Amino acid sequence: xxxxxxxxxxxxxxxxxxxxxxxxxxxxxxxxxxxxxxxxxxxxxxxxxxxxxxxxxxxxxxxxxxxxxxxxxxxxxxxxxxxxxxxxxxxxxxxxxxxxxxxxxxxxxxxxxxxxxxxxxxxxxxxxxxxxxxxxxxxxxxxxxxxxxxxxxxxxxxxxxxxxxxxxxxxxxxxxxxxxxxxxxxxxxxxxx
Numbered sequence: 001x002x003x004x005x006x007x008x009x010x011x012x013x014x015x016x017x018x019x020x021x022x023x024x025x026x027x028x029x030x031x032x033x034x035x036x037x038x039x040x041x042x043x044x045x046x047x048x049x050x051x052x053x054x055x056x057x058x059x060x061x062x063x064x065x066x067x068x069x070x071x072x073x074x075x076x077x078x079x080x081x082x083x084x085x086x087x088x089x090x091x092x093x094x095x096x097x098x099x100x101x102x103x104x105x106x107x108x109x110x111x112x113x114x115x116x117x118x119x120x121x122x123x124x125x126x127x128x129x130x131x132x133x134x135x136x137x138x139x140x141x142x143x144x145x146x147x148x149x150x151x152x153x154x155x156x157x158x159x160x161x162x163x164x165x166x167x168x169x170x171x172x173x174x175x176x177x178x179x180x181x182x183x184x185x186x187x188x189x190x191x192x193x
Contacts, residue, residue, distance in 0.1 A: 007154040012146045014050045015138065020057065020092070021046055025140040027088055028065055031098070032081050035122050036067035037137025037149060044134050047157055048185050059184040063089070063096045066137065068122035070102035078103060101125035114168065123149055130169035130177055133157040163191040 015021055021042070028038055042063045049058050065085065069077065078100040089096045101119050108116045119125040122137070129135040132152035139147045156163050162181060164174045171193045178190045 004154075007158055008146075008148055010158065011047065011138075011148065011154060014047055015043075015146070017050075018046055018056050022140075024063060024089070024092070025138070029139065029142065031065065031085055031088065032067050032069070034067045034069045034100075036065060037122065037126065037139050037147075039064045039066055039126060039137040040129055040134045043136050043138055044157060048160060048188070051158070051160060052185060052187050054185075057093065059181075060094055062094050063092065065096060065098045066101050066122060066125060067098070068102050068119075068125070069100050070118075073100075073103045073106065075103075112170075112173075114170065116168065123151070127151045128165070128168040130165055130174055131156075132163045132165050133161065135165055159189070160185070160187050161189045161191060164193055166193075 015025065025038060028036060042060050045059045046056060048054075049056055067081065078098075081100070082098045085096050085098045101122055104125065105116045105118045108114065119128075126135055126137045126149055133156040135150065135152050136154075136157065137149040141147055150157075152163075152165065155161075162178045164171075169177075174193060178188075182188050182190055
């Protein structure tokens with residue numbers, strides 16, 4: 001599945017109409033000199049809210065910002081970016097979760113019980129996110145253009161379809177996520193494992 005320009009335009013138009021999300025995009029670039037994306041849940045849920053007529057922040061529980069710095073895999077370097085983010089986004093009604101995807105392999109097995117090789121890039125990390133619709137990253141470039149990374153396209157997102165990306169997620173984790181989303185957006189079609 002490859003997203004069409006029409007779906008990309010529809011996606012960025014939704015972002016442009018959402019004041020809190022647009023403000024988030026405009027400030028996020030100041031966090032780090034490293035490549036970054038705002039990703040996954042808050043973007044997906046913003047689109048689902050638009051498509052189902054819900055308020056813009058309905059169901060959003062946090063914001064995921066990911067970046068890639070393989071030159072310094074230390075906790076301290078990542079924590080410095082996290083602390084800057086806490087100050088930058090302090091007024092948001094939900095937490096901002098900032099993670100260096102270059103160091104995920106250091107803590108992921110202990111937290112989720114699944115081994116993980118180091119990601120070679122930020123995009124490789126997004127390639128492994130748990131569903132095809134939520135494997136999505138976006139950022140607003142300094143020139144005002146949008147950078148969208150959606151390795152599985154945007155069709156599932158706009159069709160309200162939750163489909164597993166079996167690269168890393170376990171069956172139980174997939175269903176836990178899908179059930180949680182379905183309880184908030186009953187219009188979703190959940191594809192069986």
